[in-house]
Amino acid sequence: MVEGLRKSFRLRPAGGRWFRRAADRTAGEVTAVDGIGFHIEPGEVVGFLGPNGAGKTTTLKLLSGLLHPTAGEVRVGGYRPADRDRDFLRSIAFVMGQRQQLVWDIPIKDSLELNRIVYRVPDGEFRRTRQELVEMLELGPLLGRTARTLSLGQRMRCEIAASLIHCPSLLFLDEPTLGLDISMQRRIRTFVREHNRRRGTTVLLTSHYMGDIAELCDRALVIHEGGLVYDGGLDALRARIAPFKRISVKLRGGAAELGSLGTVVSQSSEEAEIRVESTAAPDAVARLLAIDQVYDFQVMDPSLEDVIGQFFTEGLSR
């Protein structure tokens, strides 16, 4: 539960003598999170969307207790995160970057063992969880290797395993697929989805890859300039921000007059793409059928990437 959550950072001017900077109390503040509020149910997978600097990661850090709020109320599983109650810390995991849980110079299995002790995981539970994570993330051949010898994708899989070895009920994922290739992104997504299904783990995710959000999340929180501008389903987000359909048209050749149907996004002698208002789509389809050069077409919702791109360039005013 989050209510009126705000986080500001004091800015000091750069340059000049250090004592002058230290004495300067007139420097401004930047508000990274500005009075947001939401409620998340156990087991939900929620995506945080927003451009760089919108306040997504700051929000996750406030929810995990890494940052103290400037104002507002946060309760996570009944705890105030900033109190850093040990039971609270045992109930969460935060994956951010790839050198948080793993000790760089020791074998992965030893990092897992260290986390077993730190989180006081009983032996039997540790063995079961480790086995499950090793299978799901295909870590078998990596367990004896040190983190420093692993590739980016391998390290991220190990990092996730080390973060989940204590079976947290809440998982924060900050850009978990950043820098990974397509196949590794898919593996991570599949794992998160499967882990959520098996364990009922609540997942809060930020990502710049819309594929992560579209595949994993039923609900999105859109944060912009520190404020929460949308909280709801992804389909409703598409309908609200981008109430249009994309029609992909196959042409037999020759020029076809498509401009009267909607906005022509692209057109060649063989294919075209048109954007039309959702309400005008049935009429546009009926008129397409009457055009001789058209031999096939497909009506699609806009991609989440298009939706978010449009939102961040045009705002949510529509």
Add this chain to the structure above:
Amino acid sequence: MRAALLLYRAYCAGSWGVQRRYPAAMCIWVLGVALEPVLYLAVWHTAAGGGQLGGFSGGDFAAYYLLVMLVNHVSYTWFFMVMDRRVREGGFSALLLRPVHPLHGDIAENLTFKAITAVAVVPMAVLLCLTMEVRFRLGVLDLTLAAPSVLTGAVLRMSLEWTLSLAALWTTRVESFGRVYGFVSHFLGGFAAPLTALPAALHATASWTPFPWMVAFPVELAMGRHPAAEAVRGLLVQAGWLVASLVLLRTVWRRALRRHTAVGG
């Protein structure tokens, strides 16, 4: 208690796994730390010549710096360097997410390093003992008083230096701050010279700081340079500094958590 022992064992095992991969770096580091008292010894031994200086003869200086080498080995830390890097690179956030105070990991790492490098430091001390004219007067009472004093001094030093290293959350120049601290603590803590060899005003000033209680006082106790009543009074002052440093640690830690901006992670 069992959980704490398991935790320390796990941390020490992890730290051993890391440190054994860098034997050359470890040798260089330990040589630097262990040889520093030897340099001071050479200077003061020469300065004393055949006579006395600040109540120390050449043999006393040899005994003093031999013990400084050993006691300093028990208590020295590199927290400023570690904290500076971990706050700048975001590693501090990872530690905060764990249900264990980060201090425990640092202490375990420190102890592991000391245990490994003792293999080099102890033979160096023996060699020094054999090659220099060392004047010891190791009495049972002196050693009995020195043992808890060495331990208290080490805990005081670790606690104070860890607390001060938290300055990394306020400034990006904590390593420079650590260097200034190192200079002051060397001067007032009996490293650069035994306190009695300092000018009276400096000696008096030093006694009002925590620095002499970390290394110099335990060493002087072991050398039997304090009468019993003075030794007990010194132990009480040392304990007082320890309590004050732990209170300071708790207070600064709470403020540091509020101050933390979780940069880089």
